[in-house]
Each structure stands twice: as structure tokens, then as C-alpha cells.
Amino acid sequence: MNDKKAAAYRLGLITLVILAVLTIVEFIIAVYMGALVLLFIIALLKAAVIIQNFMHIARLWQEESH
């Protein structure tokens, strides 16, 4: 149980770091390149990370309770 709990907290932290890095990359791209398509791809990546790790979309088709 403790391992599961630690893993869950770790996942949250990893997700936050990924989002922070992507946000910084997004900002740099906008300032120096202004590539619209690239910015859109990064936004999609960020959304996918949040939906997968924070919103647990996989639970929708899982047989589980709390």
C-alpha cells in the first residue's frame, strides 16, 4: 500500500515537471521561433499528459472501485 501511495505521489511530481518543461519550451519557441504548429503540438502533448496522468481517463473502461 505504501509503495502504491509513493508511486502515485511520484507520478504527480513527474507530471508536474513534464508540464513545467513543456511550458518553458513553449514559451521559448514562441519568443524565438513563433512556430504556430509547434506550439499547437506542445499544447496537445500537455493536454494528453494531464488527461492521462491527472484525470485518469483509463478509469473509464476499468472495472474498479475506489
Add this chain to the structure above:
Amino acid sequence: MSAVSTTPASHDDAHAGGHEVPYSTQLRSNRLGLWLFMFSELFLFGALFTTRFVLWGNTRPNLSQELGLLATVILLISSFFMYRSETAIANGDQKTFLRSALVAATMGVIFFIMVVVMEWNIFGLSGSLFGIELFGHLKPSDGVYGGVFYAMTGMHALHVLSGVVFILIIWWNGRRGFFTPERHWGVEATAIYWHYVDVIWVFFYPALYLMGKAV
């Protein structure tokens, strides 16, 4: 959604012990309902997002980049604390659950203030810190730029505000021991909603602050 009513008597007889839907089934229905609700909201936000590209094209208003970035970081950290809060209650850690929920709500309020008080500048303030412009200058009457900007940030801020209210409700109920590791749908739903608000901003932030040439 606690019970299902049925009409055929024979079916009722087959369940002499009552007709309570198992909690796991309720949970699945609740989750599906929430995701469908969010999907329906996607049309609203999608319309606003599309409007930005139709009316602004490859341009954008000259907004404070630092303010936009800071607001984004605050919302992301807030999402992290909401995740932490949900994980904590799922593992029976009441203290972390309450503390993290409160941090998430506080950061949500800070984000709201940054948008309404600083970016919208409803009090007409001016000032800077370390060369960073703290208050916005764009008004709703400033043509398509003002209109689209206020529509997008306003609709999003409204969702942030409702999310903060939901977080405070679960915090209040959590203090009274309302949630357990086995049953905490309220917390899960609030967390998913809060992350959804974050996802919307993930698209709105570059659309408003980063994409296109500043005019």
C-alpha cells in the same frame, strides 16, 4: 443516483433484498456522466478557440508575457496539488488531502485574481515590478482583440471560480469526515473538473499570449 426503480413484479421479487445499484456500477456511471458533461463543454471552449483564429488570424494583442506565463504556472501547480489531494484521500491520508485541497483552491483564487484584477485591470491600476508590467491595458471595447480576449478569459475564469467553489465544498465536507478511501467520488469528480479547467487553459494560453504576431 442511488437506486434504480423497476416495474415488473417478477424482477422485483428476484431481488428481495432491495435494488441498490452496486457502488462500483454507480461510480462507472458517474465517471461516464462527468466525461460526457466535459465533452459537451468542449464545444463551447472549442468555439471560442476557433473564434480567436478566425478573428485574430496570425496576430494577437500585445499582452504581458510574464503575467500570462506566471498565471499558467500557478494553474499547473494548483492542478498538481489537486492530484495530490485526491491521491491522499484514496490512501486514507486525511491531513494531506485537506491541506492539498486548500492549497489548490488558494492557487485557483490567485489565478482568478491575476486574470480579473491584473490582466483585466478592473480597478484601472498601473505599476510594474522588476520591469514586468503588472496590469493589463486591453479593454472589452478594443475591437475584436478585446472582445475575443474577454470572452475567452471570462468563460475560463468562470470555470475556475466554480472549480474553487467545488474544492472548498469537498474541503469542508472532508473536514467532517465525509470521504473515505473506499468512497470519495466527490473528491475525484472535483479533481477531474479542476484538471479539465487546466486542460482548457493549456490551449487558451498559447492562443492568447504566444501564437501570432503582437500588434
